[in-house]
Amino acid sequence: MRCYQLTGFGQALAAGEQPRPEPTGTEVLLKVRGAGVCHSDVHLWEGHYDLGGERKLSFADRLKLPLTLGHESAGEVVALGPEAKGIAIGASCLACSWIGCLECAACSVGDEHLCAAPRFLGVNRDGGYADYVLVPHPRYLVEIGDLDPVAAAPLVCSGLTTYSALKKFGPLLQRQPLAIIGAGGLGLIAIGLLKQLGGKGAVVLELDPRKREAAMTAGALATVDPRAPDAAAQLRKTLGGSVLGVLDLVGSGETATLAVETLDKGGRLVIVGLFGGAMTLAVPLVPMKALTIQGSYIGSPAELRELVALVREHGLPATPLDRRPLTAAPAALDDLRRGQVLGRVVLAP
Ligand SMILES: [Zn+2]
Ligand SMILES: [Zn+2]
Known part of the structure; x- marks a missing residue:
């Protein structure tokens, strides 16, 4: 499969080829239909946040490169590990990227987005700038029915x-x-x-x-x-x-x-x-x-379910979408960095 990876901070994303992952245990494989390009990808690319007064919060010791970016993924379930239950092949889903350790104080109350040892898709493990993304458990999938996966993908982070x-x-x-x-x-x-x-x-x-x-x-x-x-x-x-x-x-x-x-x-x-x-x-x-x-930092997996329920009832918020092919990932990130994007860029592999 094709994937677009961060191989060094500040360097253009690299196009890579990898074998299609095989889900094991509770894992689920999604064929990516939409992968939102988020502003926090620009921060990951830069390798730090600016804390003011010349102070920086670096990602250098927290991220393992190469890393396939993309934490706003929507796709279709194409393969299930033997212990993945409660989701069917062909289901159209969002992948909730906010995956915690399930052991810390935040995770114990469902706030996996505030986890002390996160395993976020597209941040701590490979994400959706690829043909396929591996999701560790069906609990992180939120079915979107007949919503357009390209338009729905940004719900995972920006929404x-x-x-x-x-x-x-x-x-x-x-x-x-x-x-x-x-x-x-x-x-x-x-x-x-x-x-x-x-x-x-x-x-x-x-x-x-x-x-x-x-x-x-x-x-x-x-x-x-x-x-x-x-x-x-x-x-x-x-x-x-x-x-x-x-x-x-x-x-x-x-x-x-x-x-x-x-x-x-x-x-x-x-x-x-x-x-x-x-x-x-x-x-x-x-x-x-x-x-x-x-x-306020992202939101919990439960809030993502609430949001998807709201949107399935009332429709997606009408915001400008800029659909681009997966191969446009490096240029899209660069455009976003330079403030050249109106609304949301979503890659459609
Ligand atoms: Zn984001
Ligand atoms: Zn945790």
């Missing part, structure tokens, strides 16, 4: 990440519009999911005019250019007078600072983006304004 982050605002979603920072792939999905969750909608802060336009097309209430001198006032006005929820999908020092400074009393900032940087926090403002600053 789940936004869904889990939106859930953290609780009933606020139905009471107040949200401020969303960033109208990249995640932002556009968030606007769509917010609607499906019965939310009051969102005002989107975004630098790029093309992306602001895409946010309006996706159903944003309004957009604000964060570089405008009156950006904070515009945001407050378009949100209806108070700023109680900010979803930061960029996650830079600037965006988090803007959010904390703009939030009203009782407000909540949920940070998802991993752009990088650092912020200085006026500590007394946290208790005085009763602020909640919360991080």
